[in-house]
Amino acid sequence: MLNCKQFTDLASDHIDLQRTGWKRVEIRLHLMICRHCRRFSRHLDRSRQTGAAIAEQLWRSDSEQSEAIFSKIIPSPPSDKAP
Amino acid sequence: MSQPIDDQQLIARLKTGDNLAFKELISRYHQKLLIVARAIAGDVFAEDVTQEAWASIYKAIGKFESRSSLSTWMIQIVSNEAKSRLRREKRHSSFGDIDEVRPEIDAECFNDNGHWVNPPSHWDINTPELMLQEDQLRHCIEHTLTLLPENQKAVFLLRDVEQASLEEIADLLTLSEANVRVILHRARLQLMKIINHYQETGEC
Numbered sequence: 568m569l570n571c572k573q574f575t576d577l578a579s580d581h582i583d584l585q586r587t588g589w590k591r592v593e594i595r596l597h598l599m600i601c602r603h604c605r606r607f608s609r610h611l612d613r614s615r616q617t618g619a620a621i622a623e624q625l626w627r628s629d630s631e632q633s634e635a636i637f638s639k640i641i642p643s644p645p646s647d648k649a650p
Numbered sequence: 651m652s653q654p655i656d657d658q659q660l661i662a663r664l665k666t667g668d669n670l671a672f673k674e675l676i677s678r679y680h681q682k683l684l685i686v687a688r689a690i691a692g693d694v695f696a697e698d699v700t701q702e703a704w705a706s707i708y709k710a711i712g713k714f715e716s717r718s719s720l721s722t723w724m725i726q727i728v729s730n731e732a733k734s735r736l737r738r739e740k741r742h743s744s745f746g747d748i749d750e751v752r753p754e755i756d757a758e759c760f761n762d763n764g765h766w767v768n769p770p771s772h773w774d775i776n777t778p779e780l781m782l783q784e785d786q787l788r789h790c791i792e793h794t795l796t797l798l799p800e801n802q803k804a805v806f807l808l809r810d811v812e813q814a815s816l817e818e819i820a821d822l823l824t825l826s827e828a829n830v831r832v833i834l835h836r837a838r839l840q841l842m843k844i845i846n847h848y849q850e851t852g853e854c
Binding site for chain 2: 625
């Protein structure tokens, strides 16, 4: 039977459905009887979701950076203006 | 204000050679590709590798066949560029497999039998939607994400933002799946710790 400490080590695997067989049964049984671990699992999942939503915004480049990167890939064509 | 365009619309425009669409693609994905490049090739080569990856993406985008998502396709390209750069430089991956000891919650949270003595406290701000409305909490999370070790940042990005499978992540970053799971758990625990502290104190 899992204890709480062991469950917290497996909580991400539980979220990602990575455990099968007896270990999965043990995790489910533990969650049925332990409200603290249910809360822990809920908090971990919500932290993950909130972090992902913020990362999606954080890990973006602004238009100036994008322009600079683009210009290194495709150099600007020469200007049409006469010298 | 213009509406944000989805990946399908973006792909359609990219295939017609629309350079504005390509700049939008860079805006959406450059930082992410850089994180993956850093995790594989290290900080020294990451900028270079990502630049090369963008050049490859620009040349190949017309032939993109949507067998995978656009982001998976691009991440695969930057991963390949990073690995081949490492081979050229005859260097090993910047982070090899780590020990598989599971990350732990503070030992004082449990008694000798492994049961909670300091169980998780109730969160008043208890949904992602509510948390996203808290400016200071957003700032705490942004700070934490920025300071995550490169391997945790890459694994968190690939799994929780891009929703890649653990098997794909292991392949992209040249890690074992067991290591990917440990690294991912560490990143999530770090985020949870920061959010928990904010919920209890109202501060980062």
